[in-house]
Amino acid sequence: MFPARFDYFRPQTLEEALGLLQEHQGEAKVLAGGMSLIPLMKLRVAKPARLIDIGRLSGLDGIEARDGELAIGALARHAPLEESPLVREAVPLMADAAGVIGDTQVRNWGTIGGALAEADPAGDWGPVVLALNARLRCLSARGERFIAAREFFRDAYATALASDELVTQVLVPGPGPGAxxxxxxxxxxxxxxxxxxxxxxxxxxxxxxxxxxxxxxxxxxxxxxxxxxxxxxxxxxxxxxxxxxxxxxxxxxxxxxxxxxxxxxxxxxxxxxxxxxxxxxxxxxxxxxxxxxxxxx
Ligand SMILES: Cc1cc2nc3c(=O)[nH]c(=O)nc-3n(C[C@H](O)[C@H](O)[C@H](O)COP(=O)(O)OP(=O)(O)OC[C@H]3O[C@@H](n4cnc5c(N)ncnc54)[C@H](O)[C@@H]3O)c2cc1C
The missing domain is CATH 3.30.390.50 (CO dehydrogenase flavoprotein, C-terminal domain)
Incomplete structure (x- = not known):
């Protein structure tokens, strides 16, 4: 139950993280909450040569209403999403889903971005972002793009993300009147x-x-x-x-x-x-x- 050897990087900024991902493309994996990746590494199902830990990057865990959308940082963890008054009021189905993910530890460490990028067929966030017609903001050193939730999931554990790309935000359209x-x-x-x-x-x-x-x-x-x-x-x-x-x-x-x-x-x-x-x-x-x-x- 020990992972294979890997080099560990903890970038201080998003730009540094994107640079590292580009430099080590194909060999590196991003670590967010580690709730899915670490067990897979311990089982040696995943053996990334480099691990880029974005879990403590600042400014990527916000939950805010902006420009008619709810903008949720990819590093927002499940527990704060369950408890956020904004989420409960605007999109209660997100609070419902966050509250039934795994156990307390998983909800305290796991992130919405990590869960979506993992694309577990039985994950709880997938159906929610599809029902909400959400978009994912994705960044690489090459630039920014937005992927509709409907285009994001390609297969079991496979997404439209390129290997040098990060999910940085989940953008949920503001609910219409009475929605x-x-x-x-x-x-x-x-x-x-x-x-x-x-x-x-x-x-x-x-x-x-x-x-x-x-x-x-x-x-x-x-x-x-x-x-x-x-x-x-x-x-x-x-x-x-x-x-x-x-x-x-x-x-x-x-x-x-x-x-x-x-x-x-x-x-x-x-x-x-x-x-x-x-x-x-x-x-x-x-x-x-x-x-x-x-x-x-
Ligand atoms: C015991 C247990 C029970 C669970 N139960 C449930 C459940 O009931 N429902 C459910 O939905 N989930 C469940 N999960 C999974 C949980 O939701 C995880 O939090 C989630 O799948 C991964 O999030 P993470 O932040 O820990 O990602 P990590 O484990 O750090 O990463 C997962 C994958 O996503 C990639 N990644 C992470 N962040 C990004 C990013 N921002 N951009 C691009 N790629 C990224 C990583 O490289 C890795 O491939 C469970 C997990 C465990 C261990």
């Missing part, structure tokens, strides 16, 4: 990754018509899945029993689960149906001003 959401996950035991997770962000007008809808599914495919067909069924419609049933059915079809130790594929499709219905119900109650717990089922 709110919920994230729900079922796991086998507390602290476990999801058997399935569903993120919903919606806005419903005074006539009960769904004006805005985003749905992300987690742990039911090689990547998190944006349930675009379920979204299309709900968008512009009254949320009647029949419409909700159709949307739940569509989301279950869009899911691509496999049978594994966490459950059969059929069970996971059933979960998607049930979690979507329940997450929408919670979001609707929240939109009426009710305080409703979510996160764990």
């Amino acid at each position: 709110t959401g919920a994230y729900l996950k079922l796991e086998r035991k507390a602290g476990d990754f999801a058997i399935a997770g569903v993120a919903v962000q919606l806005a419903v007008d005074e006539q009960g018509v769904c004006r805005e809808i985003g749905i992300g599914l987690g742990a039911v495919g090689l990547t998190p899945i944006k349930a675009v067909q379920a979204e299309a069924i709900l968008r512009g419609q009254r949320l009647s029993e029949a419409t909700l049933a159709d949307a739940a059915e569509a989301a279950a079809r869009e899911a691509e689960p496999v049978s594994d130790i966490r459950g059969s594929a059929a069970f996971k499709r059933d979960l998607v149906r049930a979690l979507l219905r329940r997450a929408i119900e919670i979001a609707l109650r929240r939109s009426r001003g009710e305080q409703v717990e979510a996160g764990h089922v």
